[in-house]
Amino acid sequence: MRVCNLSSGSDGNCTYVETDNVKVLVDIGISASETVKRLRVLGVDAKDIDAILISHEHSDHIKGLDVFASKYKTKVYVHSQGVGAVYTKMKKLSAKQIYSFDDMPFTIGDLNVDTVCLPHDAVHCSGFILSCNKRKISIITDLGHTNDVILNKISGSSLVYLESNHDVEMLKNNPNYPYKLKIRILGKLGHLSNLDCAKAIEFLAKTGTKQIMLSHISRHNNTQSLAYTSVCKYLASVGIVEGRDIKISTTSINMSTIFKLN
Numbered sequence: 397m398r399v400c401n402l403s404s405g406s407d408g409n410c411t412y413v414e415t416d417n418v419k420v421l422v423d424i425g426i427s428a429s430e431t432v433k434r435l436r437v438l439g440v441d442a443k444d445i446d447a448i449l450i451s452h453e454h455s456d457h458i459k460g461l462d463v464f465a466s467k468y469k470t471k472v473y474v475h476s477q478g479v480g481a482v483y484t485k486m487k488k489l490s491a492k493q494i495y496s497f498d499d500m501p502f503t504i505g506d507l508n509v510d511t512v513c514l515p516h517d518a519v520h521c522s523g524f525i526l527s528c529n530k531r532k533i534s535i536i537t538d539l540g541h542t543n544d545v546i547l548n549k550i551s552g553s554s555l556v557y558l559e560s561n562h563d564v565e566m567l568k569n570n571p572n573y574p575y576k577l578k579i580r581i582l583g584k585l586g587h588l589s590n591l592d593c594a595k596a597i598e599f600l601a602k603t604g605t606k607q608i609m610l611s612h613i614s615r616h617n618n619t620q621s622l623a624y625t626s627v628c629k630y631l632a633s634v635g636i637v638e639g640r641d642i643k644i645s646t647t648s649i650n651m652s653t654i655f656k657l658n
């Protein structure tokens with residue numbers, strides 16, 4: 397498998413995943429033209445994308461969907477409970493291109509797709525667990541908290557993109573954020589804080605995950621270095637050393653590291 401995050405954060409989320417015979421995107425929250433440009437950097441032609449998996453209807457996950465999928469006739473996979481909320485935001489996309497899934501795993505060519513329901517204030521939010529040839533990666537953003545179902549589903553992934561959205565104090569003290577919005581983000585259906593993310597990583601490190609990509613990092617209530625140091629500091633306090641026991645990197649609105657999992 398080859399995996400690359402093309403963009404992450406509230407300005408747009410998009411991750412490219414490739415197996416020997418399938419190429420997919422998970423979310424397309426940047427414009428279609430920007431997606432095409434970034435795929436080209438990877439040597440991938442947009443028309444060769446077989447499918448787009450959509451987590452939920454928020455615009456930072458579907459911004460480029462309508463234009464991209466209607467232009468390239470790409471199949472679009474959305475959970476049956478969230479499909480209506482996504483489709484009402486489309487202007488050109490044909491309903492024939494939409495494939496809804498439920499809670500059962502399915503396959504796209506040689507790619508196995510399992511999903512998990514994430515607690516978030518969307519109609520339905522899916523986390524994705526993608527596997528091929530015994531290699532497994534998970535993409536888990538947006539969620540207000542973790543639970544045993546989520547952690548057990550993603551355990552054993554070689555690579556996990558996990559939300560590390562905000563620093564709680566930075567968010568609470570942000571004078572530009574209305575109180576209502578702070579409550580929403582901090583709530584059980586909001587976004588995962590650096591500390592909550594770190595606690596999930598503690599579990600993942602103990603169950604074999606070797607690489608974490610801190611994802612959906614807030615531009616206003618966090619920084620890449622703060623997310624990284626907060627997570628590493630917590631892990632060190634429970635005896636887990638970054639670089640030795642697990643690798644932690646960050647994502648941003650720019651393309652990040654390309655991973656090859658053989």
Ligand SMILES: [Zn+2]
Nearest residue numbers: 454516518538
């Ligand atoms: Zn969202």
Ligand SMILES: [Zn+2]
Nearest residue numbers: 406454456538
């Ligand atoms: Zn989001």
